[in-house]
Amino acid sequence: MATTAAAEMTFSRQPHPAPTPANDRAAVLADPGFGKVFSDHMVSIDWDEGRGWHSATVGPRGPILLDPACAVLHYAQEIFEGLKAYKVAGEGIALFRPEANARRFNTSAGRLAMPEMPEDIFVQAVTELVMADREWFPPVDGGSLYLRPFMFASEAFLGVRPAKQYKFLVIASPAGNYFKSGAPAVSIWLSSDYTRAAPGGTGAAKCGGNYAASLVPQAEAIARGHDQVVFLDAAERKWIEELGGMNLFFVMADGSLITPPLTGTILPGITRDSLLALARAEGLTVREERYAFDQWRADAASGALLETFACGTAAVVT
Structure with a gap:
């Protein structure tokens, strides 16, 4: 599916009603592991045939309501990415090559007959989440904020064809060592x-x-x-x-x-x-x-x- 024209999106921001207390957050950030704990917010953007990409929000992370006939549950029309944000000198934050992730995301989308997302909107989406959860960087050696953008077919339909509705989300997880041993060598x-x-x-x-x-x-x-x-x-x-x-x-x-x-x-x-x-x-x-x-x-x-x-x-x- 062809991509929409590149343009900046307007994100609505919904404050978290009960963010993680600072002491609790510090406790999990001291030893986050990988993929075990998650930050307070998430990004959500919808797509449909008539409107393209729309309804961009940054809001509290929480469960997603799905119809039992949701196409992804039956035909696995789903793709994802993984990238990291790092704290740099001073109070700065840097994303590592997010444009490359955006390009690969669209390549994956093309292979699974899913809509492409303009690269600048992809980067804007992950940036919005990093800024919302900038207190979630772990203070451990090599620590980072791991970002997981993903998209799935959200249409309720059991026919075998590309879906006509999709949902794009981004969640974040503070990350330490990927392997439990933390060793410099693996088997x-x-x-x-x-x-x-x-x-x-x-x-x-x-x-x-x-x-x-x-x-x-x-x-x-x-x-x-x-x-x-x-x-x-x-x-x-x-x-x-x-x-x-x-x-x-x-x-x-x-x-x-x-x-x-x-x-x-x-x-x-x-x-x-x-x-x-x-x-x-x-x-x-x-x-x-x-x-x-x-x-x-x-x-x-x-x-x-x-x-x-x-x-x-x-x-x-x-």
């Missing part, structure tokens, strides 16, 4: 029974179904004492693709970096893109090419591979 398990995505599918879209499909292999990895699962390609079951929610990089002994290419089955990570740009700016050789699991094992054994790391908005570089 991963290779899934030989499951794949994350297939050619022609939705692997490059940030939609909930991709993550739901990764939960069984992720649970198997954890049951075996590992932190994450790594997936192979669906066609040959030999090429490394990505973890359940992170891109992979391989640091070679010759000073180069290898990362799997974006072939439609891998999410185009914004942290991945940022690291590629930084590496090239530093004069490093970067190779976006397929890397086989057998080659990974051989290079690790021979010393040709020095290190492997994963990256993503939530886990940063691990």
Whole structure:
């Protein structure tokens, strides 16, 4: 679906009738973990065929009323994003590349036959929430305010077609370490029974179904004492693709970096893109090419591979 013309929206602001007391907020911010606690407010914007984007509000975070026939509950027409805001010197607040998230959000929307959102309105929406909940930044090392914009089909209709009504929301969660251990290294398990995505599918879209499909292999990895699962390609079951929610990089002994290419089955990570740009700016050789699991094992054994790391908005570089 085509995007509406770029324009600034007017947001109505509804004060929270009972915001979290300062002492209670300080207690949870001392050790927020990841995705466990949420700030007081949320952003909501509606879309329908006749009016486009409308009814933008910043108000108290709370339950959403849905009809049992709501299309997202039956056909999973839903997408989301993840980005972070950080406290900077003085009283400043910075968002990390929100325009890139806005572009990826629209790419995902196009793949799932959903309406695009003008990039400036997307950025305005997350900025509105950050300003409303600017007291929710955790004072821990590496702490940030994790922002979760998402959109779902809200029309009550059981026919199989793109919905005619959608709801866009943004919620925020103070974030500490993604992994419970907080360790500089994590253990991963290779899934030989499951794949994350297939050619022609939705692997490059940030939609909930991709993550739901990764939960069984992720649970198997954890049951075996590992932190994450790594997936192979669906066609040959030999090429490394990505973890359940992170891109992979391989640091070679010759000073180069290898990362799997974006072939439609891998999410185009914004942290991945940022690291590629930084590496090239530093004069490093970067190779976006397929890397086989057998080659990974051989290079690790021979010393040709020095290190492997994963990256993503939530886990940063691990």
